[in-house]
Amino acid sequence: MKFTILDDHREVAVDAQLSDDGSVLMPISEVPAALGWERKPQGWCRGDICIPARVAEGVERDGGLVDLAAFAALVDRPYAAVPDRGVAAVGASAAERASALAEGEAPDFELRDLEGTAHRLSDLHGRKVALVFWASWCGCRYDLPEWERQHSALSPEGFSVVSVAIDRRPGDAAPWIREAAATHPALIDADGTVADRYQVLNVPTVVWIDERGRIARPNDTQFATDLFRSLSGLDSARAMAALRRWVRTDDSGLTADDVAAHAPQVTAAHQQARTEAALALWLHRAGHPVEAAEHFAEAERLAPEDVTIWRGSMPLLGTDPMGDEYFKRREALTDAGIPIYRPLPDWQGTPGE
Structure with a gap:
């Protein structure tokens, strides 16, 4: 067969x-x-x-x-x-993913934009890059126009934003990309390939990558606006000031040892969950929703901290990713001591620098 x-x-x-x-x-x-x-x-x-x-x-x-x-x-x-x-x-094995990230090289990838044009991260070697993971089911979708403004303002100084929507259906991300009038590479990771390589557990997650293609600041929860500050407790002004400081002075706020210490932790359970989710997505697309739901549920059981899996599957399963079910699961994670947001240590310096 x-x-x-x-x-x-x-x-x-x-x-x-x-x-x-x-x-x-x-x-x-x-x-x-x-x-x-x-x-x-x-x-x-x-x-x-x-x-x-x-x-x-x-x-x-x-x-x-x-x-x-x-x-x-x-x-x-x-x-x-x-x-x-x-x-x-x-x-991919946990050891393979962990080894790749521990080396400090930003994993290369190729994704397409809404027009079907392929973009490779390695094409931007020689420029600093903010790799911004987001989704239509996250309030961070409203930040995309601000990321575009940062891209336009800092592009002459050797900087680019690359945004990556982790929506399983490209059409869900499309209106937000168009509304932002994105001139930066606005890409869609419908299969979760790049989110897996970077071990993204929730959005927004931002990774800073230097001119040599090395990670200058690993997975960090960064908002570009304060629209959801009451939920996140994070100050977007500090984040954007730190971004500008890094672009202009190479000061990322972290030492090389800090970058290594804060590399995403990869476990066998994480990778098994991502494998279950990949299988579930294939089943959903092939018209087998019952089996798909079973494997999405198994993925959530294995790695409840991976919000990208269970919240990202909600639109496919007919559940509102911004409704009561989301907040119920979010509260359960909080009660279990599992963070929703994972910001890195506070920025050096002060806003406005």
């Missing part, structure tokens, strides 16, 4: 079969294209990394087949599947 594998948000079609116990079995010959590993005499290899054949014995089956779930476990990657629907998701 034809089977769809979601490999870290990349969709690959393979030939596979189901065993009597419901395991997904795929030909060894299909693994390199689907998952990037190749069977060699010494074992399973990807680049210079090899897992010895004796260690990998449990993943191979008679007839030149591989048990997909067992293989994912072997290479330390989260796995979720609905075999009867012909789909399985294999996410």
Whole structure:
């Protein structure tokens, strides 16, 4: 049967079969294209990394087949599947995500704007960048015009805003981008690929990236206006003053050690939740809402602190993301000691600098 594998948000079609116990079995010959590993005499290899054949014995089956779930476990990657629907998701491991962020390089990516034009983060090397994650279901949507003003005002000084809407339906973000008359790259991360790479747990989240493509200030809750200051308790004037100071003087308010210390923490539960959410999104788009809701619920159970997953799924599931259900869940997180907003240490200096 034809089977769809979601490999870290990349969709690959393979030939596979189901065993009597419901395991997904795929030909060894299909693994390199689907998952990037190749069977060699010494074992399973990807680049210079090899897992010895004796260690990998449990993943191979008679007839030149591989048990997909067992293989994912072997290479330390989260796995979720609905075999009867012909789909399985294999996410990125916590170690892989944590290692990439700990190195301090801003993960590169390519996303499209409303017109379908592709933009790469690396195209902006040589300029400072504020990578602004937002969504139509967040009050931060009203900040987009102010981010555009910051982009226009500071662009001559070697600065760019790149906004990334994490809406699962691009049409939800479109009116807000058009209303802001965005001239900056206003991109849409409908599959959650970039939010995963940067470990975004809620919006707004802003990451500052320097001219060399290195993270100068990691995931930070920053508002560009005070419209929702009563909820967030955050001062937008201080944030925008600090942004201008960084652009003009290179002072990000954090040392290199601070940047490393405040890199997002990645756990296996986070990555399993993101894998469940990726599977749920595929199921929803394929017209299987019941199964989609089940996997969104599992993702929320695994990582309730990841607001982007459960609040981001609300529009798909027919729940108002700004209604009573949202505030009920928000209150539950607060009661459990789980922060909604995650601002970094206070800015150095004072507003107006």
